[in-house]
Amino acid sequence: MSGRKARIVVLGGDGIGPEVTAEAVRVLEAVAQRFGHQFIFESHLIGGIAIDETGSALPSQTVSACGTADAVLLGAVGGPKWSDPNAKVRPEQGLLAIRKALNLFANLRPVTVYPALLDASTIKPEVLRGTDIVVVRELTGGIYFGEKQRTAESASDLCTYTVAEIQRVARVAGKLARARRKSLVSIDKANVLETSRLWRSTVEDVIRKEFSDVKLEHMLVDAAAMHLIRRPASFDVMVTENMFGDILTDEASMLAGSLGMLPSASLGSGTLGLYEPIHGSAPDIAGKGIANPYGTILSAALLLRHSLGLEEEAQAVENAVAGAVSERIFTADIASAGASVSTRTAGDAVVNRLL
Numbered sequence: 573m574s575g576r577k578a579r580i581v582v583l584g585g586d587g588i589g590p591e592v593t594a595e596a597v598r599v600l601e602a603v604a605q606r607f608g609h610q611f612i613f614e615s616h617l618i619g620g621i622a623i624d625e626t627g628s629a630l631p632s633q634t635v636s637a638c639g640t641a642d643a644v645l646l647g648a649v650g651g652p653k654w655s656d657p658n659a660k661v662r663p664e665q666g667l668l669a670i671r672k673a674l675n676l677f678a679n680l681r682p683v684t685v686y687p688a689l690l691d692a693s694t695i696k697p698e699v700l701r702g703t704d705i706v707v708v709r710e711l712t713g714g715i716y717f718g719e720k721q722r723t724a725e726s727a728s729d730l731c732t733y734t735v736a737e738i739q740r741v742a743r744v745a746g747k748l749a750r751a752r753r754k755s756l757v758s759i760d761k762a763n764v765l766e767t768s769r770l771w772r773s774t775v776e777d778v779i780r781k782e783f784s785d786v787k788l789e790h791m792l793v794d795a796a797a798m799h800l801i802r803r804p805a806s807f808d809v810m811v812t813e814n815m816f817g818d819i820l821t822d823e824a825s826m827l828a829g830s831l832g833m834l835p836s837a838s839l840g841s842g843t844l845g846l847y848e849p850i851h852g853s854a855p856d857i858a859g860k861g862i863a864n865p866y867g868t869i870l871s872a873a874l875l876l877r878h879s880l881g882l883e884e885e886a887q888a889v890e891n892a893v894a895g896a897v898s899e900r901i902f903t904a905d906i907a908s909a910g911a912s913v914s915t916r917t918a919g920d921a922v923v924n925r926l927l
């Protein structure tokens with residue numbers, strides 16, 4: 573067996589971040605052991621803890637470590653300690669800045685509905701059955717990164733997109749749709765926003781010219797929010813701009829039963845990627861050892877697939893999570909009325925299925 577060497581930077585961050593990344597690291601170590609790879613882990617600061625220790629939400633050391641790594645695994649950033657609206661630095665700036673610094677413009681957020689979790693969702697099982705979606709969220713443009721202004725009487729956030737920014741993320745979505753069920757829904761607000769009209773015509777062009785085998789439909793974001801819970805199983809790949817993607821994926825996580833179940837992969841033009849659960853730092857349960865580690869462990873599976881090219885290993889991790897879930901090894905967020913296990917026990921359930 574020819575083992576793969578990889579350097580993985582771990583950014584635990586704040587709140588439950590370090591607890592969930594610890595489980596994902598244990599899972600990656602189990603993968604290395606079982607498949608004969610050598611993964612080297614290196615921890616760095618980001619977010620509130622980085623502000624406390626260095627004054628910056630993203631120390632330059634972290635940026636250079638990530639820039640030369642094979643992949644980055646991230647927990648979460650933020651918390652009440654740093655959320656004073658008048659604060660000069662915020663933990664979230666660190667996350668936005670690392671996405672931008674590494675040019676990770678495409679954020680893949682798969683939404684998988686596990687049979688054992690049909691009852692954990694607030695949506696009816698017969699509506700959920702068969703749901704299997706990937707949302708491709710543009711990650712380094714739009715209103716998140718436009719010029720901001722603030723006076724005593726007003727504030728503004730500029731939303732800008734260039735044709736090139738839309739084309740590159742449309743290509744990621746087109747490729748993904750081609751490898752799946754060949755159906756792509758592009759989401760915008762073209763009845764109101766100029767950026768959305770550019771989005772719509774650019775996506776239309778790219779898909780028609782380069783992915784003519786993919787069926788493309790455009791949908792307004794308000795309607796998409798409704799259809800996502802009305803007929804989730806009808807969606808395959810969805811592509812949308814930064815803020816719409818942020819909002820729709822929190823909504824979509826309820827299809828899976830919990831925000832704690834959803835992983836994500838932030839990709840650029842090379843193999844370097846950043847992998848993180850879509851949930852936040854959950855300060856209310858931080859330090860209690862009860863957070864759901866599956867979203868982060870599934871992010872580690874995406875890391876194996878997209879940055880290291882280890883498809884079999886990625887599937888082994890996904891199967892191990894599916895196995896643990898099917899045996900109802902549930903943390904509190906998905907346990908509803910039943911018994912729940914700790915973060916560590918859920919991590920163990922995945923590790924044990926790999927060794």
Ligand code: IPM
Nearest residue numbers: 649650664667668818850852
């Ligand atoms: C996410 C988060 C971030 C975002 C925050 C923490 C800046 O909500 O990754 O979805 O809005 O992108």
Ligand code: MN
Nearest residue numbers: 818819822850
């Ligand atoms: Mn979000």
